[in-house]
Amino acid sequence: MIIDGVRSPRGKGKATGGLHGIHPQEVLAQVLNALIEQSGVAVEDVEDVVIGNGDPSGDHANDIGRLAALAAGWPVTVPGVTLNRFCGSGQQAIMFAAMGIRSGWQDVVVAGGVESMSRYPGGVATPTAAGNGHLLEIYPLVPQGISADLIATREGFTRADVDAFAARSQDLTAIAQAAGRHKRSIVPILDAEGNVAIDHDEHPRAGTTVDSLASLSPSFARQGSKVRDGGLTYDQMCSQVYPEVTAVDHVHHAGNSSGVVDGASAVLVTSDDYAKTHGLNARARITSVAVAGADPVIMLTAPGPASEAVLAKAGMSVSDIDLWEINEAFAAVPLKVIKDLKIDEDRVNVNGGGIALGHPIGATGPMLFQTVLDELERRGLSTGLITMCTGGGMATATVIERI
Numbered sequence: 118m119i120i121d122g123v124r125s126p127r128g129k130g131k132a133t134g135g136l137h138g139i140h141p142q143e144v145l146a147q148v149l150n151a152l153i154e155q156s157g158v159a160v161e162d163v164e165d166v167v168i169g170n171g172d173p174s175g176d177h178a179n180d181i182g183r184l185a186a187l188a189a190g191w192p193v194t195v196p197g198v199t200l201n202r203f204c205g206s207g208q209q210a211i212m213f214a215a216m217g218i219r220s221g222w223q224d225v226v227v228a229g230g231v232e233s234m235s236r237y238p239g240g241v242a243t244p245t246a247a248g249n250g251h252l253l254e255i256y257p258l259v260p261q262g263i264s265a266d267l268i269a270t271r272e273g274f275t276r277a278d279v280d281a282f283a284a285r286s287q288d289l290t291a292i293a294q295a296a297g298r299h300k301r302s303i304v305p306i307l308d309a310e311g312n313v314a315i316d317h318d319e320h321p322r323a324g325t326t327v328d329s330l331a332s333l334s335p336s337f338a339r340q341g342s343k344v345r346d347g348g349l350t351y352d353q354m355c356s357q358v359y360p361e362v363t364a365v366d367h368v369h370h371a372g373n374s375s376g377v378v379d380g381a382s383a384v385l386v387t388s389d390d391y392a393k394t395h396g397l398n399a400r401a402r403i404t405s406v407a408v409a410g411a412d413p414v415i416m417l418t419a420p421g422p423a424s425e426a427v428l429a430k431a432g433m434s435v436s437d438i439d440l441w442e443i444n445e446a447f448a449a450v451p452l453k454v455i456k457d458l459k460i461d462e463d464r465v466n467v468n469g470g471g472i473a474l475g476h477p478i479g480a481t482g483p484m485l486f487q488t489v490l491d492e493l494e495r496r497g498l499s500t501g502l503i504t505m506c507t508g509g510g511m512a513t514a515t516v517i518e519r520i
Contacts, residue, residue: 119401120158121385122382122483123152127378128380129378129475130378135306136158136306136379138234140237144233145189163226167182168198168207170479171201180199181231183197191519204507204508206482207407207478207480210228211515214227216406218386226387227386228384228483230478231381233477234478236379245262258416266278272453276433284325290474292468298495318436333371341365341367374447375444378474380475386403402517405515420444435460439499440492440501446471481505482513498519501517
């Protein structure tokens with residue numbers, strides 16, 4: 118059962134962003150405390166804090182799940198663990214929490230994620246084979262942006278297609294912000310002096326149009342033409358795996374890719390018995406969960422198979438889902454899922470997505486749960502499906518049912 122969820126605003130992932138000056142442990146600690154206060158659950162009852170994080174180094178190192186719980190002033194008896202499934206880390210945290218409760222071994226788990234991308238040591242890194250030359254011989258891994266362009270090339274998505282989807286994300290986000298649709302889940306984050314550092318999502322650019330996006334140069338064309346250690350460019354490595362692709366059409370740029378931002382989020386998950394015994398009004402139940410793998414070179418195509426798997430486990434079909442949250446890592450990703458599963462686009466990311474709002478890696482998954490649940494309640498609908506592509510050619514997927 119999902120009792121409640123809260124998140125920080127998404128701060129711009131740069132030194133001028135509203136969250137940059139606050140340690141990510143402290144951002145997450147404030148979110149954890151807000152969740153406990155809002156839900157009314159006794160913090161002593163929390164059996165674990167499961168936190169997703171995409172880059173557990175630097176300020177995020179040494180099990181930020183445990184350290185943030187300590188920073189929040191929670192009892193030392195409340196443990197914490199941090200996990201990494203790349204971009205799907207926060208969603209995986211909720212799925213692991215659900216598994217622990219479904220097994221009967223736990224009753225109360227806080228699951229969430231955190232990422233202060235502006236505080237990454239050395240800047241935003243691209244997942245690689247971690248120096249394993251043998252793995253690169255088997256799978257000529259390329260950066261995610263080039264993988265996104267490879268998807269667009271193979272699917273025939275043009276620059277106009279991906280820019281139109283990006284403009285849609287900005288338009289829907291602007292409408293949602295004006296109507297206050299994100300406020301239900303957002304809690305302001307305070308600085309060390311107790312002043313409000315940020316109380317709204319900073320990344321959206323209202324007024325973005327297809328024409329304004331057309332002026333941006335492709336972000337990954339130069340990178341794609343760079344010769345690697347093996348004597349091939351990244352684009353040529355793509356053609357090795359997909360011989361039908363004689364040239365990668367580089368269509369993605371900063372305006373149609375997910376924004377670099379900071380943020381934290383958390384969801385309270387309990388057993389049905391605990392909720393009933395303690396008089397808690399659950400907002401939703403987790404119906405089914407699934408993960409899927411796909412080719413790690415094209416990397417970002419697994420949300421379709423993961424969605425099909427989670428629907429099969431739930432005994433449901435695409436038409437049974439009222440609202441979809443397909444993470445907008447790059448515009449080509451949701452476009453491919455919509456195309457392959459024949460989803461009505463009017464049911465996808467109806468309040469905007471990561472292109473407009475930003476994608477704080479480990480924190481994004483729980484944020485998507487909150488976004489879709491808030492909207493299900495607003496519209497009086499029932500079912501939502503959340504799916505995310507991840508590095509390494511994987512995806513996470515979850516079906517929830519509003520109560």
